[in-house]
Amino acid sequence: MSSVDLLTAVEDIQRAVNELELKEQQLNQQLDSCLESQAEVSRKLTLLQDVVPKVDYLIKDTVKLDGLIKHTCDLAENVSSKVRKLDLAKNRVNSAMKRVDDVLDLKNCVDGVQNALKIEDYEQAAAHINRYLSLDENLVKATTVDSAEEGSVGGAFHLLREAEEHLKGIVNEKFDTAVSSNNTVEVERFLKIFPLLGMKEKGKRKISQYLKSQISDNYKQHIEGLASTVTNDQREKMIYADMLMKLYELIAKIIEKYQPLVETYYGLGNMIPIIQAIQRECDNRASMILKAFENNRKFNLTVLSIKRSSKSVPDRVSKNPNERFDVREFDVVLNEVAAMSQRSELYFSFIRKYLQSAAELDGVESRDADISLIIRDCELSHKMQDLIGNYIALENFYMQEITTKAVGLSQSYDNITGPVTSNYVDDIFFIIKKSIRRSLSTASTDGIGAMLNNAATLLTNFFNGILSGKIKSSFIAGSSIDLTGMLQGKLQPALTETIKVKNSYLVTLNDAEVTSENVIKLCKDLEVDFRTFLDKLDDNSRHKIQSCLNDLRDTSDVFKAIVNNGSTQLCVSVIMPKIKVHIDGFTSVSHDITEETFNNYELNDPFVQNLISCISQDIQNYKEHLSTANFDLLISLLTNEITTELENAIFRSTFNRLGGLQFDKELRALVSFLTSVTQWTIRDKFARLSQIAIILNLENVNEILDYWGVNAGPLAWRLTPADVRNSLMLRVDFRREDINRIKL
Incomplete structure (x- = not known):
């Protein structure tokens, strides 16, 4: 209060008032909090007052329980001590009874052995000797009361030792006699006695x-x-x-x-x-x-x-x-x-x-x-x-020799009709399957694994070498000959040998394709044959056989490579040169055309029908002589080459809107034709060309944005932004400034 009296300035007095008001407000809040908890505090105090009398009772009961537990513990300790004494007494009684029984058994053994030996009951005699052998001589002697009884016990042990040796001699002699006379019953009888006499090892x-x-x-x-x-x-x-x-x-x-x-x-x-x-x-x-x-x-x-x-x-x-x-x-x-x-x-x-x-x-x-x-x-x-x-060495030699002989007896290819496969392909796989199955019958993991590896080696090295050599020699021999004309029979008789070589080329492609399929089929059949055998093997042996089987299955890829390489050579070096001439003619056909020219093109197509006719003539004879899978592969490779060359020709041409529409019609006709001659799906190979056709058919430059980016929808663009700009620039009616301005 004295400090307040000293305040003279209005600002200091106002500050002091504010501080007092703040402190008053805090005190009021604390009082309110205490008043709010008053009811809860009162309830707890009431509960405590009710509990206090019960605590006194608990203390008294705890003291009583403690005394009861101590009494029980003392009683248990007393009983346990008496039980231990009783157990000790019981053990001593049992020991005494056992010693008495041993003495009685000893006397019984003496009488029993002697009687059993007299009547040749060797099993019973051996049983008495076995009981005697289980006795502790020193412990039995210690049980006797006087020296006379001790002497009697010692004599009994002496008699039993003599009886033991005598019985051992009898058993050995009788057993040898039974063996020499091949008396199985007696042999088994005396074999049972040896362990009773302590002669288990003998x-x-x-x-x-x-x-x-x-x-x-x-x-x-x-x-x-x-x-x-x-x-x-x-x-x-x-x-x-x-x-x-x-x-x-x-x-x-x-x-x-x-x-x-x-x-x-x-x-x-x-x-x-x-x-x-x-x-x-x-x-x-x-x-x-x-x-x-x-x-x-x-x-x-x-x-x-x-x-x-x-x-x-x-x-x-x-x-x-x-x-x-x-x-x-x-x-x-x-x-x-x-x-x-x-x-x-x-x-x-x-x-x-x-x-x-x-x-x-x-x-x-x-x-x-x-x-x-x-x-x-x-x-x-x-x-x-x-x-x-x-x-393994002989089986491998047998497999190689039969395979070599089968290849040597292959048929001539002077005249072939339809898809032809060499007869030795099936013969080879028959021999391989026979040899592997025979190795399976050995039930030897090493033998089976070795024959699987030998079969894979035979296919990869020997048979692959034969087919690859035929492909190489046939292609070189006929590389300068028009294969289509040859297949149509337009060559002179002097070229018969070349025809044979060319036919061999096509048949070898079929052989490689069938071989690849036969490997897969062989492995599937072997997996069925091996299933029961593999289930009986441990993990390491099973993994070993499975690994060898996988190596054999991988040889299929070797023959697929032969087919791919041979078909690629055929496509690129023989078929495509003539087709490329027609594709190059695309640039000589104007696609910056008027409506009248567009209508004339519809009546007299200047490009695509000639191209289709050329392709059809070139592939017709291949369709006749190649297997379905090989012909489809050839068409697939040919389509790749055609799309690449046609795309190059497009970027060397110019278009207007009608020209773009004409190109779209040409492209549709080409796709429709190639789709009709193969079972494979090839439309995806024309994806880039189809997207170029879309661009060439746009009404204006900005319309590309309706197909690009977020507006593409299900259309997956194969063209890059640079490809799109280059395609737009093929339109003579689109300005370069507008094309460069578009953001792709």
């Missing part, structure tokens, strides 16, 4: 030796002499494949028969080393069959001769086929090798299934290494790999 060795002898005896009795006793010619062609199959069936039956016995009495997973031993015997017997096959069929010698001839004469396939080998005889041998491979792969699949099943039941991950060792590294697997390697 038992497995005995089983392995016995099963190997079974395989050997059966092989000598039923398989070894098949090759010399067969009388049926058809069966003789597959005799070695049949011998392998009988060997595999014999082994499969033995494994299926003895696996349950081994796993029951020797434990899960113990069949694996026995199968290893069986596989070694299989390797020996299968090697004998394969050796006999190689010698009697002269398989390795034939393959070796083929390889040597290929190295000494690298181009022998294409220059001197079938000089030393009758490839027709290879067909039988290749079928037999494919059958042997397929049956071997089936056998490996059987072994793999049994080994994996045994490993899964045993639960030992390291068994995977054993499986790989048995199958991948066994001698039979190596032999079959070598056999498939030679098979």
